[in-house]
Amino acid sequence: MRAFAELLDRLSLTGSRNAKLVLLRDYLRATPDPDRGWALAALTGDLRFDAAKPAMIRRAVEARVDPVLFGWSYDYVGDLAETVALIWPADPAYRPNREPELGEVVEALRTAKRGEVQGLIEGWLDALQPKGRWALLKLVTGALRVGLSARLAKTATALIRPASVAEPPDPAGHEGDRALAPVDVSEIEEVWHAVDPPYADLFAWLEGRGERPSPDAPGRFRPVMLAVAIDEAVDFAKLDPADYAAEWKWDGIRVQAVREAGVVRMYSRTGDEIAATFPDVIAALAFEGAIDGELVVLREGQIAPFGDLQQRLNRKTVDAKAMAAYPAAIVAYDALALDGEDLRALPLRDRRARLEAMVETHGNERLQLSPLVDYADWAALGRLRADPPVGAAAEGLMLKRWDSAYVAGRPKGPWFKWKRDPHTVDCVMMYAQRGHGKRSSFYSDFTFGVWTPEGPLTPVGKAYFGFTDEELKQLDKFVRDHTIDRFGPVRSVRAERDFGLVLEIAFEGLNRSPRHKSGVAMRFPRISRIRWDKPAREAATLAEVMDLLDAIESGGGRIANA
Numbered sequence: 001m002r003a004f005a006e007l008l009d010r011l012s013l014t015g016s017r018n019a020k021l022v023l024l025r026d027y028l029r030a031t032p033d034p035d036r037g038w039a040l041a042a043l044t045g046d047l048r049f050d051a052a053k054p055a056m057i058r059r060a061v062e063a064r065v066d067p068v069l070f071g072w073s074y075d076y077v078g079d080l081a082e083t084v085a086l087i088w089p090a091d092p093a094y095r096p097n098r099e100p101e102l103g104e105v106v107e108a109l110r111t112a113k114r115g116e117v118q119g120l121i122e123g124w125l126d127a128l129q130p131k132g133r134w135a136l137l138k139l140v141t142g143a144l145r146v147g148l149s150a151r152l153a154k155t156a157t158a159l160i161r162p163a164s165v166a167e168p169p170d171p172a173g174h175e176g177d178r179a180l181a182p183v184d185v186s187e188i189e190e191v192w193h194a195v196d197p198p199y200a201d202l203f204a205w206l207e208g209r210g211e212r213p214s215p216d217a218p219g220r221f222r223p224v225m226l227a228v229a230i231d232e233a234v235d236f237a238k239l240d241p242a243d244y245a246a247e248w249k250w251d252g253i254r255v256q257a258v259r260e261a262g263v264v265r266m267y268s269r270t271g272d273e274i275a276a277t278f279p280d281v282i283a284a285l286a287f288e289g290a291i292d293g294e295l296v297v298l299r300e301g302q303i304a305p306f307g308d309l310q311q312r313l314n315r316k317t318v319d320a321k322a323m324a325a326y327p328a329a330i331v332a333y334d335a336l337a338l339d340g341e342d343l344r345a346l347p348l349r350d351r352r353a354r355l356e357a358m359v360e361t362h363g364n365e366r367l368q369l370s371p372l373v374d375y376a377d378w379a380a381l382g383r384l385r386a387d388p389p390v391g392a393a394a395e396g397l398m399l400k401r402w403d404s405a406y407v408a409g410r411p412k413g414p415w416f417k418w419k420r421d422p423h424t425v426d427c428v429m430m431y432a433q434r435g436h437g438k439r440s441s442f443y444s445d446f447t448f449g450v451w452t453p454e455g456p457l458t459p460v461g462k463a464y465f466g467f468t469d470e471e472l473k474q475l476d477k478f479v480r481d482h483t484i485d486r487f488g489p490v491r492s493v494r495a496e497r498d499f500g501l502v503l504e505i506a507f508e509g510l511n512r513s514p515r516h517k518s519g520v521a522m523r524f525p526r527i528s529r530i531r532w533d534k535p536a537r538e539a540a541t542l543a544e545v546m547d548l549l550d551a552i553e554s555g556g557g558r559i560a561n562a
Helices: 002-012 017-030 035-043 054-062 068-075 079-089 102-111 114-127 130-140 150-158 184-192 200-206 279-284 308-311 320-325 348-362 377-385 469-481 541-555
Strands: 244-250 254-259 264-267 289-299 328-338 367-369 395-399 416-419 423-434 443-451 459-464 483-487 490-492 502-507 510-511 520-523 526-531
Touching: 002 035, 002 130, 002 254, 017 035, 017 114, 017 150, 017 184, 035 102, 035 200, 054 068, 054 079, 054 114, 054 130, 068 079, 068 423, 102 130, 102 308, 102 395, 102 510, 150 184, 150 200, 150 244, 244 416, 254 328, 264 279, 279 328, 279 483, 289 308, 289 348, 308 395, 308 510, 328 348, 348 367, 377 395, 423 459, 443 541, 459 502, 459 520, 459 541, 469 483, 469 490, 502 520, 510 541, 520 541, 526 541
Parallel strands: 328 367
Antiparallel strands: 244 395, 254 264, 254 289, 289 328, 395 416, 423 443, 423 490, 423 502, 443 459, 483 490, 502 526, 510 520
């Protein structure tokens, strides 16, 4: 665990992308199997321990430390793993011969019964030093938070091949006589779903000791192509409207639907399999191939707000009543493979023609074609973006070069996203809580509300980003100076009509939510401006928020009229 703990510690303290790549590359080169494979699985989110829960860890530490002292410490530190790592009183009678290795920990947790897990964790905490305890708890809870995305981890993995490695002997017995070519991260992503942790065959290929894992399994996930946000002040001057197709950016979730050799699957953009939650969609897919599109709730050709789709997301099972109330569908906008042919190297114009023909043959109420948007120039497209006929169901526009191939990652130039300007509402800060990791010493998570007819504020959302480091210090000072009560780790901040801090909150959409006292839930709220200049009494009212919700819902989103 010592090397893994050192890796996590250095990654968490390193801000540079390139430095993180070097740290992980060097770790993967120096660490033997299977430890490096389990570390990679943890960093990419492919390693989970369902039996190890944070509540279990809290019970373990409260059995050895005064619960009140632990609560105060957790409140101050703000991170469970860091708090337990520092406060854990090791059993003085326990004398381990050595610290456990990462592979030992993973194998033990994977085979342990639920009742055995807490004892295992306690024994390891006794055997480890504080940094190792911290890494252990980050591992078992899955909350690594070291500033490394799954794609960046795969990019570092692609870098481990030494430049001097020769090709392995071919089946005829001839020795390799030239250096292996560098590996691009897209090659790693192409085979990622064909390999399992701890990735021994993947590392063998990268190090020249084995063949490349086959990416040709039916029903596999293809790495997705992503768009970059357009810079209106710079990019439009360089781009020719005739070179780009425009589509609506539908307000759903990105999915990849695959039906090959009898294997039918649906993946999220990160490669998570979600077919079990949408059996109605899966049953309606009749094509042979793989398509890229947006999963939405669709009623009589009308795309519903994202809040309706949320009623189906993140469920292990779904009943007939939910499927009838929230009928899901795929709005397809790209074809990755059809009838056994990989189409990704073809230009978008050709892929689009193949997709249109496929949907015309196999389309139904669960599979629709995303229509193109006609426009003469960027000014005309801008007017459509500002006032789209599809209303709330579109987040904005996508621009895609007609000659672009479908390549993994986020290349600059082929695809752009041009999102609509967010909604904004002036709210009043009500509560604050410390953040995690680098923000554990700052109050950085803020609950805000709007005025009700009865007088007091009612919460409408929570935000923890959108401000600069300097603004974070100012917000933290305001919370400390104006705290009026505490509820565990949460501070209640003075918020009255004659005194309070107004925050301009930007968000992508509003949904009705009976679970919330206000009756609404914001989508992707963030603090866009701190209104030091605005009196608290002039913040928004709940009635104004509900009027905005009514206006958003009245837009609709009909595919046929797009």
